[in-house]
Amino acid sequence: MAPAHAHYDQKLASVYDQMYPIQADTDQAVAYLAGLLPPTGRLLELGVGTGRVAVPLAEHGFHVHGIDDSEAMLAKLRERDPKGLVTSRLGDFTATGTGERFDVVTLLMNTLFAAVTKEQQITCLRNARKQLAPGGRFVLQAFDPALYHTMSRPDLSVRYLGETAIMLDTLVIDRSQQIMVGVHTILDGGPPQTRRHMLRYAFPFEIDLLAELAGLRLVSRMGDWAGGAYTSASTGHISVYERAGERDAGTRPEDAAGPGEADCTAVRPL
Template identity: 70%
Template sequence: MTTTLGNALYDQKLASVYDRMYPIGHDTEQAVAFVAALTPPGGSVLELGVGTGRIAVPLAGHGFTVHGIDGSEPMLAELRARDPQGTVTTRLGDFTREGTGRTFDTVTLVLNTFFVAVTKEQQVGCLRLAREQLAPGGRFVLEAFDPAPYHHMEKPDHSMRHLDERSIMLDTLTVDRSQQLMLSTHTIIDGGAPETREHLLRYAFPFEIDLLAELSGLRLVERTEDWAGTPYTSSSLRHVSVYEADPDSPWGGCR
């Protein structure tokens, strides 16, 4: 299957270290609790860009019916290894262009995954599909970083991540402000030949996401700084935004 998100897909190498790239267990627990509180008991959840199931699998453990869509087969393989009982129903596909054909009480898009859609058209497509897959009274939850600190970068940023006792990842980040694009280069050093992967993101400021959401038939319900409910302020470095379908929107049925 082809996908417009090819630049952002995780291959086998990155999928195998993904959870070590983002060791955020405490944040995961808060995210699961946040989504669970939004969803009716025994309700249904769809995660766009479900990845390795960091959030989806625990949600299924809370008794929700959980579906996930992702464009990377290696990431879905990691999810299946984490979920041998198959409590999460998965689908390989591009969440900016195709839906599941059903509706859910809650739809989620977390950990900056919205930005892997690198054009305005892809981002609008993602939001419109999120709205179409919301059951009446449902909520769409989007988590992303606030790009303000990156938007003013004038030279590449270099950093290192410790993956385990035998491997590290070297990261280089460059920003094209004119197009709001971020290019991340990841080089894994683990004793073998160094392997480098590139990912392109198109960042958007919160008010831009709100406008795209409005054009997609969604309206903002609440925004916090994190999953713990910290108030969102001008100094917040990320946001958790909750949207609902706007029944009065002239754009909701447009494709």
């Protein structure tokens, strides 16, 4: 059984956008994903969170759906999306399906690593494939773990959450299991509040192998949303996959069966 994880409750949801103040990255992500979609195309974001990417895409006229396991995060999405342009659903995004197919399915901001075993990660990828339309693209964003994998002692850092709050982050790496444990302590004038998260990181070529087991095939990989090359110096990657079998002669994409599915517990990235 996977270890227990901290849930993205109301407190963490209230500071999530301050934890990741990356507007330039957001704008580039929205532009790239919009370029993959046909006019009024359909996109599903697994682990949609506060709608940082989903809402701007919906405002561009695309049909955007999102799944998330945190009601608090979905409440923040609704604040950002008062017109209700994004169709959101509460559920474990690693296993919950919509019963629909989409031109683009996304798994952004290291969310794949929220599944803490390789078996759970395969399940997440199978769920993405299941909801991907023939000819569609699955887009995954993740950090490159090379720098973290060399850590031999705990690391302490500080995030500024505005004028009156900070977050102290302690990070510990277990290289034998490729596990990253983060402890977040919020200091905002009230009693300190601490949350613990765990990730199971994977290297890009390892993700490709897991994707193959899930019935997906790598199409392209970039070092950033602007289209920069992925190199040995890259700190992250954006990898694009298609349903395996779509290029195989005599195989209808919709009939290409992926491996079976299993349950897994979803958590959010550090």
